[in-house]
Amino acid sequence: MSESAPTRPRITVLAGPTAVGKGTVSAYIREHYPEVELSVSATTRDPRPGEVDGVHYHFVGPERFAQMVSAGDMLESAVVHGRNSYGTPRSTVLKAADEGKYVLLEIDLQGARQVKESMPDAHFVFLAPPSWDELVRRLVGRGTESAEEQQRRLETARIELAAESEFDVTIVNDDVRRAAEALVREMGVPTAPRA
């Protein structure tokens, strides 16, 4: 019997409600799995303290963002929480995928739906909170948004939680390391037990 052909890594899309821990899980993967290519999105939102341009996001103005969209430079883009624009630069994602890298996109539900249209073979992972109360605790505890913005994000969160069944798999983020290790396994990244 002939050996089966090696499978190429699929692009993985990670979505989930605000403050569930997508960024925290991605940061764990950045630190522990440098072979994973984390897509760096463009956004019109202002940087939070500690966020680095080109690492966490490409921080751009609304005009530059609109130019990128109209030039077809975005794989997907959306206005998230009714306020700022976010988008995935197409060329870096496709180049990394062509090179056979494990690519991870951390994006919102609208973006995930757009990627599903253009790349139905991608792998769609939903990150869920242990409970609604814990989600609220994390959002408030992060302390990066005003009370008004927190309210807006929680309204979006209700919509995003209702869309969980659109995803291939759900990972509950009850523990960052456990959730991140589950995600890299879902991505097919070779893993070794870690101390």
Ligand SMILES: Nc1ncnc2c1ncn2[C@@H]1O[C@H](COP(=O)(O)OP(=O)(O)OP(=O)(O)O)[C@@H](O)[C@H]1O
């Ligand atoms: N497993 C966890 N247990 C406890 N706290 C967590 C866990 N994962 C993340 N957090 C905390 O929850 C807060 C929100 O996490 P994070 O910013 O990563 O969420 P996010 O999903 O990227 O949010 P957003 O969509 O709003 O950008 C942070 O303060 C983070 O430290």
Ligand SMILES: Nc1nc2c(ncn2[C@@H]2O[C@H](COP(=O)(O)O)[C@@H](O)[C@H]2O)c(=O)[nH]1
């Ligand atoms: N559709 C897209 N959504 C994105 C992208 N990059 C991030 N996001 C999502 O936006 C919200 C808010 O992020 P925050 O950093 O302001 O808290 C969150 O759900 C992200 O996943 C993107 O390129 N496209």
